[in-house]
Amino acid sequence: MAYLTKPRLSHWFTCMVMSAGIVSGATSFSAHAEQPLREYHKVPGISGALTSVGSDTLAGMTTLWVEEFQQLYPGVNGQVQASGSATAPPALTEQTAQFGPMSRPMRNREIEAFEREFGYKPTELRVAIDAIGIFVHRDNPIEGLNFVQLDSIFSATMRCGGTEPIQTWQQLGLNYQWAERAIQKFGRNSVSGTYGYFKKNALCGGDFLNNVNEQPGSASVVQSVASAINTIGYSGVGYKVSGVKRLRIAQEGDQYVDATRANILSGKYPLSRYLYVYVNKHPHKELSPIEREFIRFIYSQQGQKLVEQDGYVAISPEIAQQELEKVGINYQ
DSSP, rough: OOOOOOOOOOOOOOOOOOOOOBBBBBBBOOOOOOOOOOOOOOTTTTOOOEEEEESSTTTTHHHHHHHHHHOOTTTEEEEEEOOOOOHHHHHTTTTTTTTEEEESSOOOOHHHHHHHHSOOEEEEEEEEEEEEEEETTTTTOOOOOEEEHHHHHHHSSTTOOOOSOOOOOGGGTOOOOTTBBBOOEEEEEOOOHHHHHHHTTTTTOOOOOOTTTEESHHHHHHHHHHHHTEEEEEEGGGGGTTTTEEEESSSSSSSOBOHHHHHHHHHHHEEEEEEEEEEEEOOOOOOOHHHHHHHHHHHHHHHHEEEEHHBBBEEEEEEEEHHHTTTTTOOO
């Protein structure tokens, strides 16, 4: 079994039973007590190949799913390739993968390419909730940033309302010891859904500066930030390591919000999003047995516990039921 994975992460979230929903006009999440997710029970006769191509952000989560699924079904041969969200649509279209994890929704042109090939659209499944974190070196005294400041640091166009580029830490109010320190910037490469999400939201759709060091994976962004004192970078919140600290963020002003579970679920943290897995589901045909059972496993107690083990937020039983219905699976 071949894997391209990120390191195992700390148990950032501990509660497995929660609820998430979409509020009209913005992505926000709310939590309330409700029945637990259903436990997964093994069924006979499941074997064969299980292939996944797509997001680096979901690499660890997908690998955990596949590993535990293989414990249940030793006859399954799993492969997880994580080169970025943009690699998922062509892999599904060319049928080189059964599952396409993505940290962003598919774009219209990607959906259209798939539909030209098969005559129907790919099926989008919400599998977890993530947030983008802004990381600096652990010795950096800054406590928070807003979207105007982030845009002025990372973008050449400054569409969020900034008036001048921010190039040094002194421009962000740090003392004389930081006055001459230029800001060294790190981010994801353009095939990443994290790149696209950050560009659309934190940069108000503007373009990145040429001197943002693009990294092939989320873990490498955070590791690069930890390597020097004058650095800043954006990545999934689950990738925090000991050499960095995560900043609190505000859309405007200085009412900064930390990326805690409660703030993500309430919608207070401004850089939150769903994570997705796309599948090729014919509207009038059933999934193959291995595909059906793997999806059932993802939406089970066991599958969503692994979501939280990897540092993300589990979806609710309500969302699980909605997503399973999309592929003709009863929530039972």
